[in-house]
């Protein structure tokens with residue numbers, strides 16, 4: 001099980017899969033930290049994130065404020081950019097008329113609750129490991145008093161069960177225009193599970209549906225990258241019992257996704273998201289060059 005101690009590297013926040021959402025909790029902590037900044041300084045804003053963090057971690061961070069702030073500041077760049085980029089993409093897709101949002105590996109994603117444009121227009125399916133999800137459901141009830149009508153929870157372990165039937169039994173409609181989010185997920189599941197998920201999306205969604213995800217290059221996952229940060233990310237994942245399992249070869253994103261039937265394939269590099277979001281006080285903030293975002297559509 002995870003030791004809930006503060007860690008100096010964003011990759012070190014991931015923890016083993018047992019128990020509710022330690023990886024998800026680490027990411028929520030980065031969102032909570034960013035959200036505590038003034039409006040004109042923060043890259044992303046998630047007022048719900050703080051509710052999912054173990055009070056012991058908050059206590060530790062409060063007692064070691066300078067050390068904690070410096071470490072988070074230096075190591076959260078790509079994560080907060082990812083949250084912001086995905087938020088902007090979700091809003092754009094709502095404007096373009098999506099009727100369903102499926103969040104695979106949802107963790108403590110709060111978009112269903114904080115993106116107001118969603119309400120009354122988009123049905124949200126949160127798909128996640130049962131252990132993580134049951135904790136989230138209780139927390140959401142505590143925060144909001146109830147589960148909003150537009151949100152449906154689909155507890156599933158991708159590695160041992162198929163999510164197809166569960167999603168359909170919860171009311172998923174394969175003919176509607178849908179956005180699928182896989183944030184901080186693909187690198188931790190097997191290539192087979194990745195393929196199964198992408199096939200499902202391509203074969204079971206309405207015209208104009210889209211998928212958005214982040215990924216590492218395959219050289220990080222198989223250990224052939226000589227970059228120190230790549231080795232650190234890989235080794236830490238192994239050490240935590242959460243080995244990286246899936247990456248995409250440099251230059252092969254288009255071929256990889258088009259084989260499943262996707263088009264309008266876009267890759268977003270760290271230089272691009274840094275340029276888009278990191279200005280003023282954030283100008284010199286680090287981002288991780290190995291974290292890519294991608295999106296594509298089904299036409």
Ligand SMILES: C[S@@+](CC[C@H](N)C(=O)[O-])C[C@H]1O[C@@H](n2cnc3c(N)ncnc32)[C@H](O)[C@@H]1O
Pocket residue numbers: 017021023024027028104105106107108109127128129130132156157158159182183184185188189
């Ligand atoms: C790093 S967290 C990211 C959470 C969230 N998407 C975010 O960005 O804050 C990874 C999520 O994937 C889920 N996950 C990992 N392996 C899974 C599996 N085999 N089946 C279902 N969910 C899984 C975890 O429960 C966790 O919520």
